[in-house]
Structure formats: structure tokens, C-alpha cells
Amino acid sequence: MRYLSTRGAAAELPFGDVLLEGLATDGGLYLPDRWPSLPAVAAGARYADSAAEIMWPFVEGSIERGEFARIVTEAYATFDPPEGSLGDVVPVVDLGEGLWLAELYWGPTLAFKDVALQLVGRLFDYELGRRGDHVTIVGATSGDTGSAAIDACRDRRNVDIFILHPAGRTSEVQRRQMTTVDAPNVFNLAIEGTFDDCQDIVKALFADEAFRRTQRLSAVNSINWARVMAQIVYYATSAAEVRAAVGAAADSPVRFSVPTGNFGNIFAGYAAMRMGLEVAELLVASNVNDILTRFFTTGTMEIRGVTPTLSPSMDIQVSSNLERLLFEMMGRRGGELAESMQRFRAEGTVSVEPERLAWLSERFSADRIDDDECIEVMGRYHRERGVLLDPHSAVGVGVAERHRRDGDHPTICLGTAHPAKFPDAVEAATGTRPPLPAHLGDLYERPERYDTLPADVDAVRQYVAANTAG
Numbered sequence: 001m002r003y004l005s006t007r008g009a010a011a012e013l014p015f016g017d018v019l020l021e022g023l024a025t026d027g028g029l030y031l032p033d034r035w036p037s038l039p040a041v042a043a044g045a046r047y048a049d050s051a052a053e054i055m056w057p058f059v060e061g062s063i064e065r066g067e068f069a070r071i072v073t074e075a076y077a078t079f080d081p082p083e084g085s086l087g088d089v090v091p092v093v094d095l096g097e098g099l100w101l102a103e104l105y106w107g108p109t110l111a112f113k114d115v116a117l118q119l120v121g122r123l124f125d126y127e128l129g130r131r132g133d134h135v136t137i138v139g140a141t142s143g144d145t146g147s148a149a150i151d152a153c154r155d156r157r158n159v160d161i162f163i164l165h166p167a168g169r170t171s172e173v174q175r176r177q178m179t180t181v182d183a184p185n186v187f188n189l190a191i192e193g194t195f196d197d198c199q200d201i202v203k204a205l206f207a208d209e210a211f212r213r214t215q216r217l218s219a220v221n222s223i224n225w226a227r228v229m230a231q232i233v234y235y236a237t238s239a240a241e242v243r244a245a246v247g248a249a250a251d252s253p254v255r256f257s258v259p260t261g262n263f264g265n266i267f268a269g270y271a272a273m274r275m276g277l278e279v280a281e282l283l284v285a286s287n288v289n290d291i292l293t294r295f296f297t298t299g300t301m302e303i304r305g306v307t308p309t310l311s312p313s314m315d316i317q318v319s320s321n322l323e324r325l326l327f328e329m330m331g332r333r334g335g336e337l338a339e340s341m342q343r344f345r346a347e348g349t350v351s352v353e354p355e356r357l358a359w360l361s362e363r364f365s366a367d368r369i370d371d372d373e374c375i376e377v378m379g380r381y382h383r384e385r386g387v388l389l390d391p392h393s394a395v396g397v398g399v400a401e402r403h404r405r406d407g408d409h410p411t412i413c414l415g416t417a418h419p420a421k422f423p424d425a426v427e428a429a430t431g432t433r434p435p436l437p438a439h440l441g442d443l444y445e446r447p448e449r450y451d452t453l454p455a456d457v458d459a460v461r462q463y464v465a466a467n468t469a470g
């Protein structure tokens with residue numbers, strides 16, 4: 001398998017290079033040169049076994065098969081869903097009236113990003129070790145992504161990780177999930193400033209070519225193909241579990257409702273569809289930051305400001321992974337896509353022709369719900385069914401309800417965060433404060449490790465240089 005860039009001007013690369021590089025040299029995102037077929041996935045199969053088999057064609061040639069299976073098994077051994085769940089890593093739960101919840105949040109940091117990052121951290125370490133190389137990962141977080149990245153990289157021999165968070169501006173759960181990780185290669189920096197200050201510092205470090213080269217700076221951001229690849233798996237496994245549970249045939253269609261931010265999660269659903277999974281429809285669920293809803297319903301993409309909501313991981317201005325779908329929609333013509341992206345950057349708006357909007361509508365529907373509706377959904381599912389939903393998952397469920405039709409296919413809503421990750425919003429909506437799962441039960445007693453630095457690029461640069469193994 002080779003990988004090509006969505007902008008059409010970068011060299012085709014094998015998996016190992018795509019993994020470590022992330023973004024292509026022409027500014028594009030990597031995609032496999034063809035879509036392989038999904039193997040048959042049985043309900044009740046071990047998740048790690050299905051995962052190794054589904055992903056194998058994407059990595060073949062870059063890693064030995066037994067080694068890959070071993071890494072996949074180790075990555076998913078970190079997941080710990082409740083006893084008796086339907087699924088050993090990503091359980092499905094019946095929400096009633098044709099809706100199901102796929103709980104992607106039983107990993108170490110209680111959010112769906114663990115599914116991809118637990119694997120990608122290990123693949124990074126493997127590939128770097130094979131090359132005798134080492135990288136320094138630097139990133140900024142407002143809370144959510146940082147903890148998943150730290151947990152994925154902790155104790156990896158060939159990686160150091162530095163995560164900047166705005167001092168005093170993340171929730172206590174989120175800060176503690178990062179700062180209580182006791183590993184010699186993990187560095188938490190509380191920056192005396194805002195999240196934007198943190199991001200600006202990271203950008204400045206990456207823009208410093210000499211520093212970037214000597215420190216081997218790297219990122220594991222959501223445009224990395226390997227993250228999308230890992231997410232394809234649970235579309236196939238959750239469809240198999242739900243079909244078996246309702247007594248439907250192995251090829252009968254299901255729908256998915258996906259709380260969407262950067263479009264990485266739902267693009268994996270599209271990939272699964274291209275690989276042969278019978279998907280009747282993918283629902284793009286948004287909060288009031290609804291650039292995607294507007295794009296999928298009108299064909300025009302237009303940037304507006306970002307409004308903070310109860311579902312902060314979906315508070316986006318532009319979804320970076322959408323570029324992959326546009327490339328597919330354009331029949332994989334990279335030159336044409338590069339032109340559109342340029343126009344979009346320059347003018348802040350771009351439109352697609354009616355035939356292309358029709359292509360999108362055959363596969364996707366999109367909708368949004370606001371915070372009041374989100375609170376109503378959380379409250380009602382708790383009251384009527386005893387189910388606690390976090391605000392992100394509730395957006396997906398709310399949109400799925402609105403698009404439900406009589407005699408419909410089962411709809412699998414992706415649960416992207418454990419309710420205990422957003423305890424204040426959940427308590428406000430339901431009157432119940434969700435407890436942390438057992439493995440995090442002592443989070444508030446664990447010692448924290450972080451250093452506080454001013455919002456100053458030089459201070460951070462010196463700190464990183466002084467603390468890296470290289």
C-alpha cells in the first residue's frame with residue numbers, strides 16, 4: 001500500500017513515513033492509494049483480533065504481521081469496559097427505539113481519542129526504534145487531546161512529549177489526567193496565559209527550522225492517517241454487534257450518528273463504507289458551531305467565529321479532515337482540490353456544484369443541536385432510561401433522534417466521552433454527578449507534576465531543549 005497526498009504534489013510514501021510525517025510536504029493529507037476490502041467481522045470476536053485484521057492491508061510492507069498484532073493487542077488491553085458489556089473494547093448499549101450507543105470511551109483518558117492514540121503512540125515508538133530515531137512531541141491543549149496524547153506516549157522509549165496547557169484554565173479532571181502521569185518522558189507545562197497563547201508558542205517552535213530539526217519536533221495531531229485508520233475498526237465491530245443483537249443479517253445496513261469536530265472520526269466511517277461496510281447513512285452531528293451542517297445542506301462552506309459550548313471538542317471553525325472527503329468527492333483530483341483550498345483560505349468561503357452536493361447527500365446528512373437541546377437530551381435519557389451521556393455524545397443522540405424514520409435501520413450513535421469527563425455539564429442536566437471509573441478513582445489523591453512558565457516562546461524553547469534526551 002502506498003499513500004498519496006490530497007494536494008497531488010507530494011511523493012507517494014509507504015505507511016511508516018506517513019505515520020511519522022503526518023502532513024504531506026505539499027500541505028495535503030495522506031490517503032491510501034486504494035480502499036482494501038473489509039474482512040468479515042463476527043459479533044463477539046476479540047476487538048484486537050478484528051482490529052489487526054481490518055488494518056493489516058494499510059500497514060502491510062511496513063511492519064511484520066506478528067509484531068503488528070502484538071502492538072494492537074497491547075494498545076487495546078488498556079481499555080476496560082464494565083463486566084458483561086457487548087464488546088470487550090468498544091461496547092454497544094441499547095438506547096431504545098432503534099438507537100444504539102457505541103461507547104468509545106473506556107480507554108485510559110475516557111475519550112474516544114484513546115482508541116486511535118493508544119495504537120499510534122505504540123506504532124510511533126516501534127517505527128522510531130526500527131530507524132534508531134527519536135522525536136520530541138510538542139502540543140497545546142485546552143484539556144481533552146493533551147491527556148490522550150500523554151497517555152499514549154508515556155514510557156515510550158523513543159518519544160519525549162511536552163504538553164502546554166493554560167494555567168488555571170482547564171477543568172480539574174482534565175489537568176489531573178495530564179499532570180498525574182508519572183513517566184520520565186512526559187512534561188506538562190502550565191503556561192501563564194490562554195489556550196491561544198499556548199498554541200502560538202507551539203506554532204512558533206515549529207516555525208523555528210533549526211530548533212525543529214535539532215529537536216526532531218513532531219506532532220500526533222488529528223490529520224495523521226494512522227489515527228483515521230484505527231477508527232475504521234469500531235464502525236465494523238459495532239455494526240456487527242448491533243446486527244447480531246437485533247437478529248439482522250450480516251450485510252444489513254446500519255446508520256451512524258457522529259459528534260463531529262475535525263471530521264476525523266466520521267471520515268473513518270466513510271472509509272469503512274468504501275471498504276464495503278453496509279452503511280445507509282452517516283449523520284454529521286454538530287453543536288451551534290455548524291459550519292459542517294451548513295456545508296452539507298447548502299454546498300457552501302463559510303467560516304464564522306467560534307462560540308464556546310457545552311461540547312468544547314466540537315467547537316471548531318474549520319474541520320481539517322474534511323479535506324480528505326473533498327478529495328474523494330472530486331474523484332481524487334489533487335490539483336483541483338489544492339485550488340479550492342487556496343480559494344477557501346483567501347476568501348473564507350467556497351461552494352461545490354449541485355452534482356457534488358448530490359454525491360455528498362447520498363452518503364451524509366448533517367444537523368446541529370444547541371446547548372439547550374443538548375441539556376434536554378442528557379436529562380431525558382437519564383430520567384427515562386438511566387443512561388448518562390456526556391454533552392458530545394448527547395449531540396450525536398439528539399441529531400439521530402431528529403433523523404429517525406419509521407422502519408428505519410438501527411442507528412449507532414458514537415459515544416465520544418465518558419460522562420465523568422464532563423461532570424459539571426452532566427450534573428447540571430441530570431442532577432447526578434457521574435463517578436470516575438475505578439481505574440481513575442484515586443485521581444484526586446495522586447501527586448501532580450508540572451512546571452509553570454510564562455507565556456514566552458524563549459522560556460519554553462529553553463525548557464524543551466534542557467529536558468530532551470537528544
Ligand SMILES: *Cc1c(COP(=O)(O)O)cnc(C)c1O
Nearest residue numbers: 261262263264265313392416417
Ligand atoms: C475530539 C472529539 C470529538 C470530535 O472528533 P473529530 O474526530 O475531531 O470529529 C468529539 N467528541 C469528543 C469528546 C472529542 O474528544
